[in-house]
Amino acid sequence: MIINHPLLGPRDAAEFIYLGDAALIDRPDWQAEDAMQQFHDYAYLRDNPAGPHRELWYHEQGDRSWLVVTRDTTTHEITDVQMARDVARSRGRDK
């Protein structure tokens, strides 16, 4: 597979480490009433669609950036790649 890195261009996926569902960016509030349930869902109930999937890849053998890749799990076609840090900010991760 080839991942088109926003800064570095096309790179072989072998340079990357896969994590999974990009929702892992949305870490719950540890002080919420139902924090335990929220963290359970966050840690264990991930999207697993047969189709487009927003997922986290880490460019370990590259610039060490985390990316959010939109990839179809039935065809492996990649339609979008973003820097995870930008995504995290746009999703309002504080600090």
Place this chain on the structure above:
Amino acid sequence: MPDYTLISTPPLAGYDKIFGTTRLHAPADLAIVSIALPLGAEDAALKAVKSAYGAALPEPGRSTLTKEGARLVRLGSDQAFVIFTHATPDAERAVATRLKGTAYTTDQTDVWTGLEITGPDSRTVLERICPVDLHRDAFAEGDAARTVMEHLGALIVRTGEDTFLLLSASSSANSFLHAVETSIRNTS
């Protein structure tokens, strides 16, 4: 006068071999210092780099050779290397002083080991281990890429027409050299 003195024995020190038209050697006194751009204060850091080295920090994936012969390599959005010739173990201080605290610096000299390969067949050799497209038009002079070769992380910089600087971890320097030499033997 201290009772004990420490002797420097970096891996591959003095390595220099010619294989047909290909030369492979380990540059002496190669110092590497990383620069991290502080969040929110990137511009100040970039400005400091420019005034300190007379050259702007290039885009990620590119490098610039400064007048004094230092190479600024942009590795990512907020990280860069300064690669220069410097014998004593205080390269980090040398860079930090110049940047006047506008950026975070870390000495990387001994983290890496350097090999320079040059010759008309250098691409044929590297094609056996390097997944990056090194074609003249695809990988211009000054281009730099971090990638993996034979299970080893590596930084490759095109420093001349047919010349490439390869950096890999110093602890596995012998294995890295073995990988490059094997490529030369297999393609000669």
Place this chain on the structure above:
Amino acid sequence: MTQKNRISGGQIDRTRTVAFTFNGKRMAGHPGDTLASALLANGQRLVGRSFKYHRPRGILTAGSEEPNALVELRSGAQQEPNTRATTVELFDGLAANSQNHRGPLEFDLMALTDLMSPFLSAGFYYKTFMWPRAFWEKLYEPVIRASAGLGRLSMQDDPDSYDKGFIHCDLLVIGAGPAGLSAALAAGRAGARVVLADEDFTPGGRLNAETHAVDDMAGADWAAQAVAELAAMDNVRLMPRTTVYGAYDHGTYGALERCTDHLSDAGGKPRQVLWRIYSKRAVLAAGATERPIAFGNNDRPGIMLAGAVRTYANRFGVTPGQEVAVFTNNDDGWRTAADLLARGVAVPAVIDTRDAPAPIDLPGIRHVRNAAVMDTVGRKGLKSITLTDGQVIPADTLAVSGGWNPNVHLTCHQRGRPEWRDDLNAFVPGASLPAGMAVAGAANGALTLAAALAEGQAAANAQIEALGFTPAKTDAPRAEDEPSTCSAFWHVRESRKRAWLDQQNDVTVKDVKLSYREGFRSVEHLKRYTTLGMATDQGKTANIPALAIMAECTGKTIPETGTTIFRPPYTPIPLGALAGRARGTDFRPYRLTPSHNWATENGATFVEVGNWLRAQWFARPGEKGWRDSVDREVEMTRNSVGICDVTTLGKIDIQGRDAAEFLNKVYANGFAKLPVGKVRYGLMLREDGIAYDDGTTARMSENHFVMTTTTANAVLVFRRLEFARQCLWPNMDVHLISTTDGWAQFAVAGPNARNLLRKVVDESHDISNEAFPFMACSEITVCGGMPARLFRISFSGELAYEIAVPARYGNSMMDVLIEAGREFNATPYGTEALGVMRIEKGHAAGPELNGQTTAHNLGMGRMVSQKKECIGNVLSQRPDMIRDDAVKLVGVRPVNRAEPLTAGSHFVNRGETASTETDQGWMTSVAYSPSLGHSVGLGFIRRGDERMGEIVRAVNPLKGGETEVEIVSAHFIDPEGERLRA
């Protein structure tokens, strides 16, 4: 043996003769021959035996689709089983042997199975061999295994070397036949970076096998000219002997180049190179494969595919026999008759299943219309054929043509399905091709030369235009557009005898019908039940006819019946090539510590820790075993001072305005208030609350920290920190970079540690207990100005420091420390002594932090702060993870102090029988403690912390035996920690 079947013409070098042997028999051929063409030239018709019935078999094809002519090539450690004689390039001294027979090839004892065939029909083995049960492994299976299989591996290490590589291009052209050549020419002339790969050693494909003309010259000559033009372009890479075997994601293709297989001696160079080709676009021009017709005894040596017969005659100047009859259901078969007659080979008859006039006028030819071959005679070589009308025609060769199947394989590697074309009676590439791929020529169903040439050029032009190139305005090469019609005729119904479909696996028409009768009607069930298409040729010649017969049974059409999925590789790939250089000691790189040379010179034994080699112990003269060395190293360290290279621990440089707060979030215990100049032990949890890694982090200045991780987790911790930095807290000013390899770090431990260091550390630095207490850290200088870092931390429980200098000085530093320590009798110690001392001190390490244990289990539950946001603290509080009856980390010692302990033993209460239910926990780490004079262990025991002094059994049924042990505190040495604060 003379080349009695050698005829005029062909593209072989008759000026030179090449000697080779088959089953020890000396034979001769010419450069340009394949092993198969040379065998045929020498009149060798019987070349192998089939898989199940051990039927005598000859050569069926002239390419990689060959099911029958498999040999063991070369000898000794280089013996290569199941090698297709039809693709082996003849070289001087080649030695090949037939395989899969007992006794000589001509008199295979296993041929008896052929007589048993009525009882060995498809799937018979699922219905018997069940009684008595014990007989399966002992009797039935060994017999089945011995008779199954094909060629033999030498059982010796593969002596040849392999390599891999990466190629990038704009356009990859797969196949150098007419379509491929014309595609490569078009793209090459337009200036695109082109790779042209072909599995054959001579590019040209069918152009070399046919007599068609292109641009008014012989096809083969045109091909040679095209190749010459391409070779002259530096933007084109010609790759003969290269099979593109798989189409992977995003334009990546796998290809195998055979570099030295065609040479008697590889000359030390890699035998093969496995290429990963990154292409922006690709044109598949893989051609087509002829298929046979099924009729009685259609598997005899001498019965071949008609196109292959043409290949041998036209390309290799060989006729498979002296009287070659032709059996066809299409016009193409007639070309074989025409070409053979033109070369003076007798053609006794052309049998055409169609009731139509001859498509080619061949004066005096015996044309049998509307007929078919029903049976044949000649066990080890064809003698005659019997037609449906009963007439018998003597012939030593029968050329069979059942039409052509486009080679759609690579179009299906990403699960695209081919589509049926009635006019061709064949599958052609479907709509869903791998991204970036176009198909041209015969592979696309364009079965005439003119069409192939035109399609190749058009496809290439369209592909490179999409990449921004401007195609050159040249016409497609000219060739006659010979019409060719083909009828749907799959098998001869009149045949009573077994009619073969899969010749290698011995699957006949009867087997397909049986499969239908028993309900295995889906094509996948058919394949799995009968083993159709599972042989080394993957059914390239067998699948479609079999499919047609299943369609007849079910009354469905062939496309309704389906097609099996094509998967990589297109042709088999040696495992050695897939592994490349990664074997033996080159399997993975070695990481060496800065003092590796010193250790080697000082008698170290090394141990693998991940990719690192670490000194395990340093043997001294007179020591009888490792225990002597380790006990000494521990004693000398505890009594005076020892030195250990701990460089392998991960080091991460952390800087930034928010670094302290960041650490406070990634560690379970507090870090926000760590003072500058201090070190703190930190416990890291996974988000699921399980203990993950531990280490120390030092605050060198307000915004600068140095973190150490365990050796094993260095890379993973860094990855997780980057995740926290970029994805969880993206607005923190924190920067990470690894310095693991940059600093040579040594533990200096023991009562004399400070005294030793005082001799090395420059006087300007006060390292007295007052100025530099336990858990202090500082940037210092040593040996007269050398920058260094000093941490007062202790893994051993002794007064201890870790001192770091730039790695290039590490080997020298070890020398200096030992030298300076000579008056204290300082000793280097390895990982074993390190382990003993940490067990004596009760420090958790890998065996305790195994990814399954919680801080609660480790007795560090209170360290996990619930007052701050940090990774893992929420889920660590799940009910089943903080139970009172959970296992707790404790120490154990043998009741009988003389007894040794074994890690991995399980704890069972006295008086209970050991079982999963009574299991109380397990022993994680053990060591002989020279300090205490007996073995000590660490382990997890249910409610262990409440059971101090209790005696339980450590059972080890795996090795036999058990030991009574007393539960004690894990801190065997200096529980009050006075030594490390001294």
Place this chain on the structure above:
Amino acid sequence: MRYSAFRIFREGLTGNKGWKPVWREPDPKPEYDIVIVGGGGHGLATAYYLAKEFGMRNIAVLEKGWIGSGNIGRNTTIIRSNYLLPGNEPFYEFSLRLWEGLEQDFNYNAMVSQRSILNLIHTDAQRDAFVRRGNAMILAGADAELADADQLRAELPFLDFDNARFPIKGGLYQRRGGTVRHDAVAWGYARGADSRGVDIIQNCEVTGFDIENGRCTGVQTSRGAIRARKVAVCVAGSSSRVMEKAGMRLPIESHVLQAFVTEGLKPVIPGVITFGAGHFYVSQSDKGGLVFGGDLDGYNSYAQRGNLPVVEDVAEGGMAIMPMIGRARLLRSWGGIMDMSMDGSPFIDKTGIDGLYFNGGWCYGGFKATPASGFCYAHLLARDEPHPTATQMRLDRFISGNLIDEKGMGNQPNLH
């Protein structure tokens, strides 16, 4: 029809004309007591044991394609019970015992071959971990045997003992482990279930569940609606997709695992061998092909195909421990979709919806589990309480914290 050597002999003399279909091709009835969704190994085994052990007859197995087309038809055929944790080991040992009598039980030769499985050991720490495991196995009634390097050198001289990057220091044997002809397992269970009246309905895709106020009353299929007292989902690889139709989110990711087979060879490898310092395990089929595999590709996928890096990684592992296979050729590779659960262990449980049951999350351990999975699922369906060996395989274990994490990799499916 009973299979035997005598029957083969008789049929052979009469042109093999008398063989009957191994299973019927019935049309679905409007209602069943139990509808099993998924005609793979586990689904067919569940139907078989429901009929044979729990005396239920009115059962349908609905299969989207052809039976056995899932992972039972695309695995590396290994059976073993060399697990560590109490939540797993008794279950897999129960499964191994069922394998041991299976063929005589359903009168079909699935070629259960207990040729042993060997896990190689390369470090002292690894040995300690395997000793703990071996003892856990024996405590659960299974067999385990620790071998040292010299013993292995004598038994498996072709392993790389002298030039290895990670020297072989020994291994943990389970002699009762081995391989089974995978397709035959599906066919044997199908035949056994069919002969006991179970309707096996192929080309019948479930398109939805009928759920009325918290109770599942049947399924919608491509062949019409089918009512059922109980609906048992058993579609590992597609679990997330199918349970989504019932509005359930699962602690499961779908990953592709590639497997490989070489050309046929005369016998070379006696049992199953797994590499301890890389990703490679191998056995040899009765037909002579080396069947081997390694690690997951590592990314979510439903594509049933993988990519090159893993193919190469696996071959590297193979050459690292047995360089004599260098000239054996990879013949075919394929990919199966694994239900990778969040702790690497499976589920056999009721769901929050009455009458709807779930079996899945088998990761790549599903094949060896087939008999016990079928038996325990049948037990749960018939008795509405878990089988004693499967009490921990619950869907709620992540909220309770009672994880069954054999590898200690945490909530990271692609690392299990």
